[in-house]
Amino acid sequence: MKPKFIFCLALVLSGGLFGCAVNHQLTGLPICYHNAQYDFSFYLPTSWRGCSILSQQWEGVTYLPKKDAEVVLARGPIIVLRSPQWGTNNLCQDIPVYIFTRQQWDDIHHGKYGAAGAGGVIYELWHNDKYVFGIHSRYNADDSVNGWKEAQDIVNQNCTAHPEPHLHDI
Numbered sequence: 691m692k693p694k695f696i697f698c699l700a701l702v703l704s705g706g707l708f709g710c711a712v713n714h715q716l717t718g719l720p721i722c723y724h725n726a727q728y729d730f731s732f733y734l735p736t737s738w739r740g741c742s743i744l745s746q747q748w749e750g751v752t753y754l755p756k757k758d759a760e761v762v763l764a765r766g767p768i769i770v771l772r773s774p775q776w777g778t779n780n781l782c783q784d785i786p787v788y789i790f791t792r793q794q795w796d797d798i799h800h801g802k803y804g805a806a807g808a809g810g811v812i813y814e815l816w817h818n819d820k821y822v823f824g825i826h827s828r829y830n831a832d833d834s835v836n837g838w839k840e841a842q843d844i845v846n847q848n849c850t851a852h853p854e855p856h857l858h859d860i
Contacts, residue, residue, distance in 0.1 A: 719847055725769060728789050728821050732771060733848055737840070744770035748788050750803035763803045764794050773837055783841035788812055788824040792857070795822040799858040815845070816852035 719733035723743065734741060750764030767789045773782040788805065790798070795814070798805055806812050810828035817823065825845060830838045 719844065723771060729818050730769070730787070730789070730821070730823060732787065733851070734771070734844060738771070738773055740774040742772040742774070742776070744772055746770055746786065748805045750794065750798065750805045752803040764797065766790055766794060775837065781835055782837040783830050783835045785841050785845060786826065786829055787815065788826065790822045790824065792817070792820065792822060795857060814856045814858070815849055816854070817857055822857060
């Protein structure tokens with residue numbers, strides 16, 4: 691089986707369909723990255739001590755037939771957790787977490803626009819009262835990148851710490 695399929699299956703079966711109520715005692719993940727602006731916490735192993743935090747942006751795009759063009763209807767942040775082992779000669783798997791307002795997440799699931807880009811979907815990891823945190827189904831599609839399995843395990847462990855149901859069915 692392909693690693694990305696296994697990840698998606700593992701995400702669904704191990705808690706990827708659940709959100710909220712963080713368990714702050716994640717075994718083997720003692721480092722906590724916290725973003726106060728979005729009330730977002732993500733736990734990492736000691737091997738990620740000194741990781742970089744990068745900011746990127748997703749765009750919510752739709753096609754307008756009358757204009758025969760794609761237009762951007764929404765934008766939002768992506769917080770990228772980058773392994774401290776990452777380097778130009780040692781590419782390691784990033785963990786990109788998409789952040790949506792609850793309205794943006796509803797709009798995506800009602801077909802107003804898409805945010806996943808070419809191929810794949812964005813899965814809800816968990817949510818809080820204001821935001822939904824998601825990850826692209828193909829974030830670790832290249833199993834030749836160093837640390838892809840470790841990144842997948844970290845994401846899965848963080849997902850299992852959020853036991854409430856997702857806002858939308860997949």
